[in-house]
Amino acid sequence: MRKYTSEIGEEDVGKEVTLYGWIHEVRDHGGLVFVILRDREGFIQITLPKKKVDREIFNRAKKVRRESVVMVKGIVKAEPKAPGGYEVIPTAFDVLNEADAPLPLDVAEKVPAELDTRLDHRYLDLRKPKIQAIFRIRHCMLQSVRRFLCEEGFIEVNTPKIVSTATEGGTELFPISYFEKEAFLNQSPQLYKQVLMGAGLEKVFEIGPIFRAEEHNTVRHLNEAISIDIEASFMDHEGVMDVLERLVARIYEDVSVECEKFLSWLDIKLDVPEVPFERLKYDEAIEIAHEGGEDIPWGEDLSTAALKIIAEHMDSHYFIVDWPTESKPFYAMPYDDKPEVCKSFDLMHGWLELASGAQRIHLYDLLVKRIEECGMSPESFGFYLEAFRYGMPPHAGWGLGAERLLMSMLGLKNIREAIMFPRDRHRLVP
């Protein structure tokens, strides 16, 4: 029975265990060889005293190249000086796949590499415990999100990624040839999840890829990303903000508890943010920016410079609410008594936008009017608009960027660190 390195304990002392993994290091002291075996859970020392192990095994271990894949059987011994406190004296040592040398990237991280080089050889980069820890935490984050949303009564759905209609007008779309037709990669499940409110599913979520043909290359944009989306009927913007802040707090809690080891590999201690998060009105936000020397004309989006000033006044997580209607997509619900402002919000972490949402317009006539005011044609929203004519409930929702959430939680400097195989303006491989 195979054991992970992290599973070796007091109860194994004196017993034979089977280990699989990669050769992290070989230290050859002549008559004594130490091999550090690495698997996805950690490291263990394989100790080979020349006089005590089989000659063939000794020679094989002495010569094995770094990052080769091996199967080791051996007897466990307590050894305070070994990493983890145990060592294994091998009775079998099989090289399952020998690695070529030299390696294109140093897994032992003695030589720091540029991000581009690391991404070119991502399979080696991911073997570094600090990098692998990011994706173990990502796994935990995704399970935490689904567990929470299921508990809250949300139904998981999958909406199509090949679509005929742009979500928010025709910009930033990747075109596809779909047989004889022109089609696009969906930039957001927005229209579909709203249609599903018309379908009576009441509360849905989707975790799936979104595609944006944004030309600019920044440390916080990807051209293909994973979006966590919800939509909920009979809820307003306040209702879905409440879901969102409790979700974020829950993720931090779950990751703190379930990923203690991986957080320690990354040297991170998470502070679970307290709910409710502060609600900062857009009008207050531009006032703070103004006082900090950055003027935003009312109605415009907040610049990065403005957001950096605002972030200094706020806790780690906060909402910016009540945005000008003109600054948000056509489907955001304007306030009845003040239609130039809409029931929308952004969830911020410092100056990084994590999520964006709103109560949506559920009234057909108002929606058509808003589409026209935004300079678009209602005809191009055929199937979407139809769903508003035959019993569309009031509803609200948001989209949360999985990579941005992970990036902000772990303090990663570049969003490319939060996704295994990033797609950007220039990177399509691997």
Added chain:
Amino acid sequence: MRKYTSEIGEEDVGKEVTLYGWIHEVRDHGGLVFVILRDREGFIQITLPKKKVDREIFNRAKKVRRESVVMVKGIVKAEPKAPGGYEVIPTAFDVLNEADAPLPLDVAEKVPAELDTRLDHRYLDLRKPKIQAIFRIRHCMLQSVRRFLCEEGFIEVNTPKIVSTATEGGTELFPISYFEKEAFLNQSPQLYKQVLMGAGLEKVFEIGPIFRAEEHNTVRHLNEAISIDIEASFMDHEGVMDVLERLVARIYEDVSVECEKFLSWLDIKLDVPEVPFERLKYDEAIEIAHEGGEDIPWGEDLSTAALKIIAEHMDSHYFIVDWPTESKPFYAMPYDDKPEVCKSFDLMHGWLELASGAQRIHLYDLLVKRIEECGMSPESFGFYLEAFRYGMPPHAGWGLGAERLLMSMLGLKNIREAIMFPRDRHRLVP
């Protein structure tokens, strides 16, 4: 506090409840009006005796059009003749969004519609309890899959859908314009999940969209589908078949227990398949087909006609194993002592293929040889092949079609019933 219709019980009798939903039916008996309110969990009768309810409420309920969205407050009464055993006498009845008439599709299912019409107005089709039940079960199936795979130590990953390399040669790919470059929609995460074995993640899974530009329109093919994929290091084909059959049995168990209500809406009783599933060798399979009058030359794939003959001899679920190497993709591992046969398998339900998998080739030289034998160029597999040179463990995996699994579990006649918004040769909207 809002209650779902299904939550109304003995403890609510005499109390006021708040309900949200759609007007399923209005029966007007002059001085007595019955409104059937539908939400995603079921139905409840709203009873309006003219003399006992507010006149405005009475008139509003009498006139409300079917499929309008309403909020109803009222007092619960036990009423054995009402569906579910309870009725509500309203104290408030607000029409939140009035539906237009006539409806493009009958939600009460009195008039059966063609599939194409149903899909054109999918938001209305999905309001039918029998249709919604399919997607509630789909939700349960997806949670069951992830729970099981997490328990088995698999890590959830997301691999890119925009790729530069075809998985299995250049056929059946949708081309994309990716800035200046030519790119494709990925037809399978195969190459990426294998690279992740090289990355030392050991066991990964992904549930995500796959895209196939297959020209033919059948009841069991989609051009965009959800694939459940795993890849596991230090496992062979037998190991991952064991995971797969236990997963399928677990899904049936979980759906049986958690979706009792939705199965009853569909009039389905699930039989949990017994593990292990039978393993039928390819050679035996073509012998059975031959005896049934369908000759398959050794080395060729099994025709639908052959599979239908074979299915008659087998239980609901079975594996066809040990396929000719030439009939499977280049990455399937040939047997050492019989390289014309490979360590691959298909999981079948009757004559429908649900999943396909294999032990993979982990040896660089053999892999290059197989790519060349399949008439492809190793140069076009650059990043994939590199991962095999520096410590690729032995590994195996499979891909399981989510829609096929759901279709076969629920006995759906057309795979388009198993996905909310199908994409096929002709359908790109909604």
